[in-house]
Amino acid sequence: MRLGYFAMPLHPAGRNWSDTLREDREAVILADRLGFHDAFIGEHLTDRHENITNSLVFLATLISDTDQIRLATGTTNLSQQHPVLVAANSAMFDHLSNGRFILGVSPGALPSDAEVLGILDQDRNEMFAEAIDVITAVWDSEPPYALVQPGGRFAVTTEKTYDPELGVGILPKPLQQPRPEIVGTVVAPFSKGVIAMGARNFHPLSANFLLPQWVATHWPNYVQGKESVGETADPQDWRVARTVFVADDDATAQAYARDDANSPYRFYYSQMLTKMRKIGRLELFKSRRDQPDDEVTLDSVLDQLVITGTPEAVAEQILQFQDETGGFGELVYAGLDWVDPELARRSMELMAEKVMPLVNAGESK
Structure with a gap:
């Protein structure tokens, strides 16, 4: 099993923006040194806690400071910019990073982002579907372009202005051929979008805030999508994110991951719980769809969704989780605010150097 990294990221209000950006960069640089396979970075425009506004711009600052880790948008919100910009900028990034780029995509879920861009009342899922068609078509096509979908929002053409001798009317292609890996984040139980991912050879990343029984609903749908085009699904293409904290002793692990009032894990899930309650996605x-809302408490969420303990205990919990969900190719470690930088770094070190060898040894039994 590979080890990946994902950060929304989410920081307490009042922290200096420059400091948190520097901290987020340090986490990815550390992940690279520790041998993490990839790093997914999220983006939002209007959330003061999640303060990376453009994941591609942020990741560009890491190209020269990392060696092997694949740099992934996690995600590019496709309803928020023209797909030609995504295709062209991603292609350039792929060349700058020498093929270490992964395009992570989603519609963009934050309502305040949609409102500030004037698209709150539009069907962002439909915009997403059209945008991904344009991006892949741009990479697959040769100029002059005539990518026009009947009734679509995006008419991509250079037929009037194409001049091959002058070299204009030509969009760039990525270094990786036929295209970079495309990953879609999955946040809903029984997601139908995973079927479409399978049919189009995109790869799923199941969100870290889903209970194991909901994560387990994703793989059968992905298999269905692959079978619809006559292909076989490979579990190595499935990424599953989890919220993990590893410490040298259990007392430290329990305090920092759950019990302490200043725990970044408690803060993260307090924010997530409040947001999901507000937008009706509680x-x-x-644990079951008819469960009363008042049974969903912060402590219950922490108990169910935070994997914590010593390396041995964490490895055991991950293997138990895998028994519930089925096999997958990559465990994606969720990065949170570094309330205690020493503990945060130590957790990542223990995860890479102690936990994953135990997990992979346990898988082989």
């Missing part, structure tokens, strides 16, 4: 944290 079912993500329910």
